[in-house]
């Protein structure tokens with residue numbers, strides 16, 4: 380592995396590493412925030428998943444997460460959002476291919492060879508983090524938009540693996556909205572039954588663990604009614620009696636201004652679970 384960046388931040392260190400991913404069959408950039416506490420003890424790990432068009436840079440430069448992670452002594456891991464680089468298939472569209480992995484394991488050509496972000500985030504990345512940094516095996520996960528979808532799906536599919544989960548403006552019913560339908564058709568094929576294990580609202584119905592969800596949306600989010608559909612999450616959670624804190628935050632749009640404004644509250648949520 381190679382360290383590409385290293386910056387002092389709130390008493391700790393914000394770095395970017397590049398390592399080889401065997402699962403994705405390419406090099407991956409990963410943002411790693413080590414809080415001040417990591418200089419003399421092992422710390423729990425909070426995984427962040429960004430949205431469409433993002434790399435590891437968006438969260439580490441714009442989410443304002445470091446000050447809050449430093450307060451609780453949390454390592455924050457922010458990987459790139461898809462396989463990337465020469466030899467990786469892409470599309471000309473911003474919502475398919477690089478920067479648009481949807482955090483699933485693709486089954487369809489030409490995507491299946493590299494687009495396996497689910498296995499990368501759930502298995503390979505934590506193993507790499509826990510072997511190379513002063514991390515405990517206490518983990519939580521959160522994300523934004525496509526990354527909020529990734530965080531919710533990953534937590535729901537892996538009972539016991541995450542202490543807490545939260546999301547900013549997540550896509551919660553990808554099978555029913557244009558971003559998700561386009562990506563799932565390409566990555567998973569036409570059979571919509573194969574989409575269900577990647578759809579938060581579908582997973583909620585039979586979740587083996589009722590891990591509480593914290594979910595924020597801005598009421599001025601330009602994607603709210605077309606792509607995000609929070610009312611579908613609310614209905615799915617009500618039907619399954621799944622614990623949900625769903626908030627519509629007045630004035631906020633879909634941007635990192637929204638994320639950074641609520642970041643402290645989300646890290647309070649994860650800090651409480653991880654330091655329990």
Ligand SMILES: N[C@@H](CCC(=O)N[C@@H](CS)C(=O)NCC(=O)O)C(=O)O
Nearest residue numbers: 430431432433437473524525634635
């Ligand atoms: N480019 C797309 C939207 C892409 C977008 O809003 N991406 C969000 C995540 S879904 C993001 O975080 N963009 C990067 C940023 O704001 O730093 C469009 O204009 O329709």
